[in-house]
Every structure is written in structure tokens, then in C-alpha cells.
Amino acid sequence: MKINRVEFLCSAVKKSQYPDESLPEIAFAGRSNVGKSSLINLLTNSRSTAKVSSSPGKTRTINFFLINGGFRIVDLPGYGYARVSRSTSEDWGRMMEEYLSGRPNLKKVVQLVDIRHEPSAQDVQMYDYLRYYGLSGLIVATKADKVSRNELNKNVALIKRTLNADESDIIIPVSALKKTGADRLLDQMEKVLR
Ligand SMILES: Nc1nc2c(ncn2[C@@H]2O[C@H](COP(=O)(O)OP(=O)(O)OP(=O)(O)O)[C@@H](O)[C@H]2O)c(=O)[nH]1
Numbered sequence: 001m002k003i004n005r006v007e008f009l010c011s012a013v014k015k016s017q018y019p020d021e022s023l024p025e026i027a028f029a030g031r032s033n034v035g036k037s038s039l040i041n042l043l044t045n046s047r048s049t050a051k052v053s054s055s056p057g058k059t060r061t062i063n064f065f066l067i068n069g070g071f072r073i074v075d076l077p078g079y080g081y082a083r084v085s086r087s088t089s090e091d092w093g094r095m096m097e098e099y100l101s102g103r104p105n106l107k108k109v110v111q112l113v114d115i116r117h118e119p120s121a122q123d124v125q126m127y128d129y130l131r132y133y134g135l136s137g138l139i140v141a142t143k144a145d146k147v148s149r150n151e152l153n154k155n156v157a158l159i160k161r162t163l164n165a166d167e168s169d170i171i172i173p174v175s176a177l178k179k180t181g182a183d184r185l186l187d188q189m190e191k192v193l194r
């Protein structure tokens, strides 16, 4: 699959603001600063589709993008950002729950984890949550440019093990910086949409 057309649709904090349910959606979830927005820009061949920031907590809303006129990519706000207030993280939880549990046209959630680190307790929680809703199975290990080839394989195995991922789960190392891994991910996304 190639992405030729991308159009920002809207930002939402509650259900009434979502676009209609007529098109399939693939969402991207992961801790704050893991590289969700950067990955979306890599996939869409753009520098500015999704806002990237070096300070965590940049994406605070659910952002919908129309892809090739046929499906949507959804940029979810990151979790695990320590410097948000309790009420902000409660808002985050409600917002995520509302989207992930009640979106019939949501086909898959690509879960992003940083290839350099063992997944956090929140990553594990997110994985379990996605599995519960039948949305797990496609994992991206971000910032692959930051580790050696040898570390890469070791860390991919550690990520699988820590998340307690299914044998059949697919984990794809990606670098937004070096622009690697996007084709493999797009192939998997195409399968999800078929
Ligand atoms: N070296 C390297 N840096 C990356 C890569 N992907 C993202 N980054 C950097 O990581 C930081 C966070 O990237 P974002 O894409 O904004 O992360 P996010 O997950 O959208 O963060 P929130 O919106 O805060 O949840 C930025 O400084 C990016 O430049 C990558 O593949 N390699």
C-alpha cells in the first residue's frame, strides 16, 4: 500500500466530535514522546501531517486523518507523561476508554514502544486492554536508529516477552529519522483493511 493522499479531518475529545463510522480506522497508541506523530508523518510522507514535539504531551486530543479517501489514521494522545495533573490524566483515561471501547469501525490499534527500553507497566496495561478489545497484535518498536543491529533483535525479543505478546503478533522496528520500516507497516495495515 502507498499513501498518496492525506487530509486532516478533526480533533476530538469526545464521541460527539468524531467523524462518522462509515470508514475503517487504524489508531496509533503509545506513551508520550514514543514517536506516534513522527510515525504518522513517515507513513504519509509528510513533515507536518501530525505535530511532532521534543517535549512530551504534545498530542492531547484524538486526531483523525483521512487516507487515500478510503480509511482513517487516528493519532491518539500519549500516556505516561508524568507532568500532567491528575485531572488531566483522568480526562485522558476517559477519552481513550470512550474511543477504544466504543468505535465499531476501529479495526486495529498499532501499539508503539520505544525500542531502547523495556516496556513500562503502562505499556503492558495498554497491551492487555487492546487484547481485551481484540485490537492488539501489531506492535511498532520506534527509534530503531538508536540501537545497534544486535541490540535491535535482543530488544525486540524483550518487548515481546514483557508485553506477553501472542506468538502471532507482529513487531516492526521503525525509524522515523532514517525512514525505515514504513513499508512493512503499510503492508500490515493493508491486511487489516482487507
Ligand atoms: N532518533 C529518533 N527520534 C525520533 C524518532 N521518532 C520520533 N523521534 C523524536 O521523538 C520525539 C517525540 O516524537 P513525537 O512524534 O512528537 O512523539 P509522540 O508519541 O507523538 O508524542 P506525544 O504527542 O507527546 O504523545 C521528537 O523529538 C522526535 O523527533 C525516531 O525514529 N528516531
Ligand SMILES: [Mg+2]
Residues within 6 Å of the ligand: 036, 037, 038, 051, 052, 058, 059
Ligand atoms: Mg504526538
